[in-house]
Amino acid sequence: MTRQTGATVAALILVGAAAVAEQQDPLLQVTGRIDGGTVSLDRTALEALPVTTLETTTVVTDGTHRFTGFLMRDLLDRLGAGGDHVSALALNDYAVEIPMADFYDYDVVVAYRMDGKALHRADKGPLWIVYPRDDHAVLQDIRYDYRWVWQLYQLDVR
Template identity: 60%
Template sequence: MRGFFFSILVLMSSCFSSAVHGRDMVIPPSPKAPPILEVRGSASRVDAEGAAQFDMEMLKALPAARLETTTAVTDGVRRFKGFLMRDLLAHVGAQGTSVTARALNDYAIEIAIEEFDRFDVLVAYEMDGEPLLPSDKGPLWIVYPRDQHAELQDIRFDYRWVWQLRWLEIR
């Protein structure tokens, strides 16, 4: 019986939060460690300030994906581990048509969300079995499956490989 009343209390609290904020909102959990990625914009799973923040543990809880490919800035085939961008966007309830990816150095580029559905674009946190470090493109790097699709070997796609990824803005 006590569990029933607790469930009712949680449901009422959720309804009150949605009414206060004027929209259906699912408040995401807060990171336990310093956040390394912040997602803002048109998404249903953001906090009251309009952001979803993630620490590495939270990102590693997303379904893991692997990719072997060459890059324009490294030698040979590299093995990447991370999560698919489309899985992250689904996790935050993205409702836009584009994402602006921004790095620690403020480099930014707009990417159509359609690309993440069309290609297995990875947000890597490991390369060749080692964590990506801020001193070498980490802790997060957007990686395209360039060896699997000839069209991705065009230089226009190389600009979308944002390393030291820190922010995403969904529009």
């Protein structure tokens, strides 16, 4: 996808988001090296991205869970993101820098549902960065566990 196409798609997402802005608060703010500067996306805009599902275990829950959301690389591509890493910030002020390569090497999902139920702030939501840890032995390492950001609300592309 070209940067121009990405910007056009991002603009369409934002127009759709603006139409319901009075009904919904933004869930995710993206800043930094993206087309158009700062972008705020509500649930409708995020759910308009191509939907993907991932089944995996986590280090903070029991058993295997089914996560539904969008691929981080899809969002970054549509926003024309450039840079080497993304700083992810959670509602509880947890922050971590994630190499941009992670999103292209692995199917990293930004989940808004777990096991068919919407994620809420009281239970890791409304957004959770989820790695396909069961699909790649290398991802079963604490370095990657730190990159699972729940209560995600901001991405800064650098």
